[in-house]
Amino acid sequence: MASVGTEHPPERVRDRWKSAEAVCFDVDSTLCEDESIDELAAFLGVGDEVAAMTASAMGGTVLFQDALRQRLNIMQTSRQKVHEFLAAHPPRISKGIPELVSLLQSRGTGVFLVSGGFRVIIDPIADILKIPHDHVYANRILFNDDGSYAGFDETELTSRSGGKAAAARLIKEKYGYKTLVMVGDGATDLEARQPGGAEMFIGYGGVVERPTIAGKADWYIYDIQSLIAALQ
Numbered sequence: 001m002a003s004v005g006t007e008h009p010p011e012r013v014r015d016r017w018k019s020a021e022a023v024c025f026d027v028d029s030t031l032c033e034d035e036s037i038d039e040l041a042a043f044l045g046v047g048d049e050v051a052a053m054t055a056s057a058m059g060g061t062v063l064f065q066d067a068l069r070q071r072l073n074i075m076q077t078s079r080q081k082v083h084e085f086l087a088a089h090p091p092r093i094s095k096g097i098p099e100l101v102s103l104l105q106s107r108g109t110g111v112f113l114v115s116g117g118f119r120v121i122i123d124p125i126a127d128i129l130k131i132p133h134d135h136v137y138a139n140r141i142l143f144n145d146d147g148s149y150a151g152f153d154e155t156e157l158t159s160r161s162g163g164k165a166a167a168a169r170l171i172k173e174k175y176g177y178k179t180l181v182m183v184g185d186g187a188t189d190l191e192a193r194q195p196g197g198a199e200m201f202i203g204y205g206g207v208v209e210r211p212t213i214a215g216k217a218d219w220y221i222y223d224i225q226s227l228i229a230a231l232q
Helices: 011-019 027-031 036-044 047-059 064-075 079-088 097-106 119-128 163-175 225-231
Strands: 022-025 110-118 136-139 141-143 149-152 180-184 200-204 219-221
Touching (some): 011 200, 011 225, 022 097, 027 036, 027 110, 027 119, 036 047, 036 064, 036 079, 036 110, 036 119, 064 149, 097 110, 097 225, 110 119, 110 163, 119 136, 136 163, 163 180
Parallel strands (some): 022 180, 110 136, 200 219
Antiparallel strands (some): 141 149
């Protein structure tokens, strides 16, 4: 059963959090206070339709790759529109995240961003937090030579259901980590807690509360400060 919304989790959970060699953060509605796909869709004038599909994907009722393909097909964004969106929408990083990431890095903990969102949006956030781009696992929108939408890179691990578990396994193999924790708000984040993947899943409800996720998390929090306090 999850330890829900408490700054003081059970000792076994606290110990695993403090001893983790690597921490993977979801980006949308966790590291940041919004869903970038939904925000980009709203910017393109198709926000309501895409937001409904995002909710289905995060709730675990639709395969992620199907939801991603359908949302991008609706959006039909262009390279120019993405750049216009980024100029008009600076990152809204969740309160406490810069301090938490800095604290983890100072402890020698590997910090990674593992997201179903897009690299073109996430890489600038990684720069702000001093996270190397090779620590970012996310999706890539493809464009034609004229800048029009051409699809997405289906070889990216996070472009499909189960991709975050695959990313966690790859990170552990690549860097030799024995213990890895996933922090996120949705079903795709919970999926990372699989044999060979994340040893623990911390659910975050500070932006969007998902009761089905809360009930399955090892620890469910509403404030990033809880994670900082548990390290001190």
